[in-house]
Amino acid sequence: MDYRFSKISSSIKKSEIRELLSLTRKPGIISFGGGLPDSKLFPTKEITEITEKVLHTKGYLALQYGPTHGEADMISSLIKFMSDFGEKAEHDEICVTSSSQQGLDLVSRLFIDESTPVIMELPSYLGAIQAFRRDMANMIGVKMDFGGMDIGMLEREIEKLEKKKTPPAFIYTIPDFQNPSGITMTLDRRNELVQFAANRGILIIEDSPYRELSFTGEILPSLWTISGGKGVVLLKTFSKMLFPGMRMGWITAEKEIIDKIIMLKQSVDLCTPSFTQLILSEFISRGNMEETIKKAIELYKPKISMMLSELQKNMPEEVVWSKPGGGMFLWLILPEHIDAKEVFYKAIEKNVAYVTGQPFHCDGSGKNTMRLNYSFPSLEGIEKGIKILSEVIKEFICKK
Amino acid sequence: MDYRFSKISSSIKKSEIRELLSLTRKPGIISFGGGLPDSKLFPTKEITEITEKVLHTKGYLALQYGPTHGEADMISSLIKFMSDFGEKAEHDEICVTSSSQQGLDLVSRLFIDESTPVIMELPSYLGAIQAFRRDMANMIGVKMDFGGMDIGMLEREIEKLEKKKTPPAFIYTIPDFQNPSGITMTLDRRNELVQFAANRGILIIEDSPYRELSFTGEILPSLWTISGGKGVVLLKTFSKMLFPGMRMGWITAEKEIIDKIIMLKQSVDLCTPSFTQLILSEFISRGNMEETIKKAIELYKPKISMMLSELQKNMPEEVVWSKPGGGMFLWLILPEHIDAKEVFYKAIEKNVAYVTGQPFHCDGSGKNTMRLNYSFPSLEGIEKGIKILSEVIKEFICKK
Numbered sequence: 001m002d003y004r005f006s007k008i009s010s011s012i013k014k015s016e017i018r019e020l021l022s023l024t025r026k027p028g029i030i031s032f033g034g035g036l037p038d039s040k041l042f043p044t045k046e047i048t049e050i051t052e053k054v055l056h057t058k059g060y061l062a063l064q065y066g067p068t069h070g071e072a073d074m075i076s077s078l079i080k081f082m083s084d085f086g087e088k089a090e091h092d093e094i095c096v097t098s099s100s101q102q103g104l105d106l107v108s109r110l111f112i113d114e115s116t117p118v119i120m121e122l123p124s125y126l127g128a129i130q131a132f133r134r135d136m137a138n139m140i141g142v143k144m145d146f147g148g149m150d151i152g153m154l155e156r157e158i159e160k161l162e163k164k165k166t167p168p169a170f171i172y173t174i175p176d177f178q179n180p181s182g183i184t185m186t187l188d189r190r191n192e193l194v195q196f197a198a199n200r201g202i203l204i205i206e207d208s209p210y211r212e213l214s215f216t217g218e219i220l221p222s223l224w225t226i227s228g229g230k231g232v233v234l235l236k237t238f239s240k241m242l243f244p245g246m247r248m249g250w251i252t253a254e255k256e257i258i259d260k261i262i263m264l265k266q267s268v269d270l271c272t273p274s275f276t277q278l279i280l281s282e283f284i285s286r287g288n289m290e291e292t293i294k295k296a297i298e299l300y301k302p303k304i305s306m307m308l309s310e311l312q313k314n315m316p317e318e319v320v321w322s323k324p325g326g327g328m329f330l331w332l333i334l335p336e337h338i339d340a341k342e343v344f345y346k347a348i349e350k351n352v353a354y355v356t357g358q359p360f361h362c363d364g365s366g367k368n369t370m371r372l373n374y375s376f377p378s379l380e381g382i383e384k385g386i387k388i389l390s391e392v393i394k395e396f397i398c399k400k
Numbered sequence: 401m402d403y404r405f406s407k408i409s410s411s412i413k414k415s416e417i418r419e420l421l422s423l424t425r426k427p428g429i430i431s432f433g434g435g436l437p438d439s440k441l442f443p444t445k446e447i448t449e450i451t452e453k454v455l456h457t458k459g460y461l462a463l464q465y466g467p468t469h470g471e472a473d474m475i476s477s478l479i480k481f482m483s484d485f486g487e488k489a490e491h492d493e494i495c496v497t498s499s500s501q502q503g504l505d506l507v508s509r510l511f512i513d514e515s516t517p518v519i520m521e522l523p524s525y526l527g528a529i530q531a532f533r534r535d536m537a538n539m540i541g542v543k544m545d546f547g548g549m550d551i552g553m554l555e556r557e558i559e560k561l562e563k564k565k566t567p568p569a570f571i572y573t574i575p576d577f578q579n580p581s582g583i584t585m586t587l588d589r590r591n592e593l594v595q596f597a598a599n600r601g602i603l604i605i606e607d608s609p610y611r612e613l614s615f616t617g618e619i620l621p622s623l624w625t626i627s628g629g630k631g632v633v634l635l636k637t638f639s640k641m642l643f644p645g646m647r648m649g650w651i652t653a654e655k656e657i658i659d660k661i662i663m664l665k666q667s668v669d670l671c672t673p674s675f676t677q678l679i680l681s682e683f684i685s686r687g688n689m690e691e692t693i694k695k696a697i698e699l700y701k702p703k704i705s706m707m708l709s710e711l712q713k714n715m716p717e718e719v720v721w722s723k724p725g726g727g728m729f730l731w732l733i734l735p736e737h738i739d740a741k742e743v744f745y746k747a748i749e750k751n752v753a754y755v756t757g758q759p760f761h762c763d764g765s766g767k768n769t770m771r772l773n774y775s776f777p778s779l780e781g782i783e784k785g786i787k788i789l790s791e792v793i794k795e796f797i798c799k800k
Contacts, residue, residue: 001598001601001603001630001631002601003511003603003656003657004511004567004569005510005511005660006509006510006511006512006513006516006535006569007513008509008510008513008664009509009510009511009660009664012660012663012664012667013663014663015666036464036465037464039459039460039463039464042459042460042463042464044455044456044459044463047455047463048451048452048455048456051448051451051452051455052448052451052452055444055447055448055451056444056448059439059442059444060439060442061645062645063439063442063444063447063643063644063645063646064436064437064439064442064643064644064645065436065639065644065645066645098498098647098669099669099670101667101668101669101670102668102669105667105668105669109406109408109409110405110406110408110409111403111404111405111406111409112406113406113407113408116406127667127670130666130667131667131668134664134667135406167404169404169406198401201401201402203401203403230401231401239465243463243464244463244464244465245461245462245463245464245465245466245673245674245675246463246673246675247498247669247670247671247672247673256403257403260405260409260412263412263413263414264408264409264412264534266415266530267412267501267505267527267530267531267534268501268502268505268531268668269498269499269501269502269505269647269669270499270501270527270647271647272647273645273646273647273673273676274645275645275646275676276673276675276676
């Protein structure tokens with residue numbers, strides 16, 4: 001049969017990164033390619049205990065349909081969790097989502113029509129690019145340096161759009177330990193960005209999956225907090241600080257936006273599982289979440305130190321990289337004439353994998369960049385893998 | 401701030417039924433309004449045991465990201481489950497979804513552009529109407545009698561569309577114990593429908609949440625089976641036969657369609673929780689699912705019998721209703737001049753609630769219809785509630 005698909009379905013592309021990663025599934029590979037938390041961290045014992053308790057005392061709730069915006073217990077736990085990290089939100093400013101990818105999906109559909117301009121960082125999160133591309137947004141990239149988004153360039157791009165009477169639907173940013181770059185936006189730029197967006201009446205989408213995973217203890221105020229909860233939609237998830245298997249996230253925004261999101265979510269999946277919400281809610285209120293975050297930080301800190309010191313020792317001086325203060329990723333920039341995809345095929349031959357940087361650029365730039373994950377590989381793997389990768393890169397630099 | 405929302409977000413309407421149901425939250429109410437399985441059925445003990453085992457033996461998988469199309473174990477269990485009920489599918493013809501509402505959401509986005517015609521029953525499932533309306537489909541209703549969709553009318557509607565060179569994206573139908581009507585499509589009509597759609601090259605979306613809940617033991621072959629797996633997308637869920645809190649469903653279709661669905665789902669929520677998939681997979685392979693379905697049937701059978709006999713005893717002869725052979729709903733048709741919404745307000749005063757039928761009609765018809773749920777209220781509630789409802793309706797009939 002000849003199926004007639006929608007326009008949206010033809011705008012979806014196969015993920016190049018998934019294709020590349022499928023080449024890396026061979027024994028003995030050292031992979032900097034994934035975005036996975038270390039499964040050693042998973043508190044299976046606590047989750048088992050809590051699940052038993054939840055099913056025993058609240059089974060009738062846990063296994064039944066729940067409200068679209070989320071279980072009351074879960075929302076209370078989220079408010080407490082946010083407040084532990086210096087953020088404030090009211091009950092009616094929160095909608096629980098089935099992972100933060102759903103948060104991106106809902107935001108994309110709520111604000112994007114065909115050709116609607118949206119602003120995002122170069123590079124930015126792949127899941128966001130996928131969702132916005134699917135909805136046929138006109139994605140406009142703004143460069144970053146190691147202090148975050150280039151606010152001057154942002155202003156120029158927005159002025160261009162305003163001249164054409166096509167203001168952007170929003171500015172999408174990941175200010176804390178960004179995926180893919182590991183870069184954190186400085187406090188000054190946060191203030192500038194919020195001020196600028198408020199003056200122009202432009203919404204900010206703040207995606208913040210890594211904020212709590214700070215290696216130094218320093219956590220900068222979120223854009224949500226700086227803005228006083230106006231004009232910012234904050235996307236959160238437990239996939240990175242706890243584990244991804246529960247697919248649990250939440251959106252924080254002004255009630256006007258949350259109400260629209262709830263209506264949209266009704267047609268998308270009715271509600272996020274009450275089962276997993278009640279488990280996580282208990283996990284948070286017992287203090288287990290804080291504990292798990294601490295453990296993750298303890299586990300990842302020596303890994304990033306190892307990666308940074310091995311890079312320092314082994315990489316040729318033409319190569320630069322970010323110095324992440326938290327999160328799971330480091331960004332590596334090769335000299336402009338070197339193609340990170342060519343390097344990838346060579347590295348794979350020597351059993352080292354990573355992710356090329358170009359797919360993270362909405363404008364197709366970034367051929368000479370790559371993302372290195374340090375949360376999943378072992379310390380020994382990092383040590384050995386960076387040495388090998390440095391050798392491979394050196395060969396490319398000498399050749400050209 | 402003045403937010404600029406997308407076209408889609410302005411096409412979403414508040415659910416009238418939710419508004420009405422909010423009036424029914426008062427003590428002592430007998431509600432035929434919900435669509436909830438009886439929570440007495442929830443096998444919390446088995447789920448606790450299984451969760452413990454899954455976390456103990458497969459915690460690293462259960463709490464990590466999983467493949468977008470679903471966990472291999474889960475897909476094998478689904479194939480086994482389907483085959484127990486006479487249906488056949490291959491691994492690459494299945495995509496696990498986060499509830500069957502997500503199935504509807506994905507199908508809607510895969511096939512509907514603005515103004516794309518789609519065909520659906522009068523009445524039909526509210527969640528489908530919501531998703532198709534959101535995506536701005538041109539919904540065309542085809543009447544049903546107690547044997548299912550009127551195939552003659554279907555043919556005429558499609559001819560009209562073909563004359564205008566705007567063939568429908570699909571025919572959406574719920575052939576088994578339909579929500580809201582409780583009607584089952586006869587075998588003859590199933591054959592006719594599949595034949596007709598195949599001849600015209602029109603896709604069928606078969607939504608089948610209730611199929612296994614047959615009170616008589618009779619289960620008709622699905623359209624998926626009749627078609628030999630060509631030109632039919634089958635949507636399934638465990639929300640009705642087991643419990644909704646896990647939000648677990650799946651789509652079965654030709655590989656060509658499943659591949660597109662997987663790509664779309666990647667941008668929607670990356671994957672359905674591995675945690676709940678592995679629990680349900682074990683639940684199915686242990687034979688617990690069959691057991692739970694049997695228990696549900698045992699629990700619902702006396703309830704539908706009670707409802708049917710009380711209707712027979714008490715309703716005035718101008719009123720007709722469906723005789724569901726399974727599922728959770730019964731459909732009641734009042735004389736045309738009576739508005740089921742007016743009846744609703746009177747019934748609520750006497751502590752009986754139901755859902756008005758009009759919102760289930762994509763063309764706004766059906767003012768004189770209502771849906772009665774019998775799975776959730778108790779036997780005593782059904783007996784008393786139907787008596788009261790009959791009295792209220794009698795008053796309306798006498799008045800006019």
